[in-house]
Amino acid sequence: MSLSFPEKVKGFLLNPVETFRKVAPEDPGETIKYFLCIVIFYAIMATILMIAGFFSHPILEVPSDPLVEPLLVVAWGFVILVFTLIAAVIFGFWLHLWVYILGGREGVWQTEKSFFYGLTPLMLLGWIPVVGEIIGFVWSIVLCVIGVRELQKVSSSRAAIAVIVAVVLGGIILSLILLAFLLAIISSLPLV
Numbered sequence: 001m002s003l004s005f006p007e008k009v010k011g012f013l014l015n016p017v018e019t020f021r022k023v024a025p026e027d028p029g030e031t032i033k034y035f036l037c038i039v040i041f042y043a044i045m046a047t048i049l050m051i052a053g054f055f056s057h058p059i060l061e062v063p064s065d066p067l068v069e070p071l072l073v074v075a076w077g078f079v080i081l082v083f084t085l086i087a088a089v090i091f092g093f094w095l096h097l098w099v100y101i102l103g104g105r106e107g108v109w110q111t112e113k114s115f116f117y118g119l120t121p122l123m124l125l126g127w128i129p130v131v132g133e134i135i136g137f138v139w140s141i142v143l144c145v146i147g148v149r150e151l152q153k154v155s156s157s158r159a160a161i162a163v164i165v166a167v168v169l170g171g172i173i174l175s176l177i178l179l180a181f182l183l184a185i186i187s188s189l190p191l192v
Contacts, residue, residue: 002026002030003019003023005034005037008023008117009038009124012117012118012120012143016143016146017150019117020146020147020150023117024150024151026113028109031116032116034117035088035116035117035119036085038123038124039084039088040081041123042122042123042124042126043077043078043081045127046080046126046127047073047076047077049127049129050076051073084123088115088116088119091115091170092111092112092115093108094166095111095144095148095162095163096108096112097166098166099148099152099154101162102154102158102159102161102162103158104148104152104158106152110151111148111151111152113147114147114148114150114151114152115144115147118141118143118146121135121136121143122136122137122140124136125139141163141167144163145159145160145163
């Protein structure tokens with residue numbers, strides 16, 4: 001029997017080990033529906049806080065008068081939604097590379113499932129400035145480790161190493177890419 005959406009949220013926040021065990025045999029469609037719901041919630045809340053000036057998105061910039069530009073506000077929400085979905089799928093594959101190297105052989109979908117469900121705290125709290133972002137991020141890292149351990153059937157240390165290496169190396173690579181773009185933009189500017 002499949003868990004309901006509220007049961008999953010409560011389970012991943014309060015009893016993640018048991019909840020990961022219950023969702024292990026779950027259909028991909030159930031996981032994707034759950035993930036879409038929490039990402040839509042995140043996109044809506046982040047957009048509202050961007051309009052209010054309390055949240056800054058790493059890619060989007062607040063227009064001078066968001067009430068005059070309602071289509072731009074809807075576009076923000078859509079961009080946040082799409083960007084989050086694409087980034088989650090890509091990072092799930094990146095994480096699976098490290099899980100596989102460290103012995104996880106239950107398939108890429110179990111890693112994606114671990115990551116999608118592991119993002120629950122970040123999607124539910126990450127739109128809250130500073131405190132929600134930090135708590136949501138750290139809690140999501142812990143949930144991802146638990147998820148990888150339970151769904152990939154690897155030790156806690158292997159799961160932790162896979163998640164930490166994926167996050168740290170992913171952050172370094174992303175930073176280098178952004179730095180390269182910044183340097184390219186700066187070098188293309190005319191000298192005054």
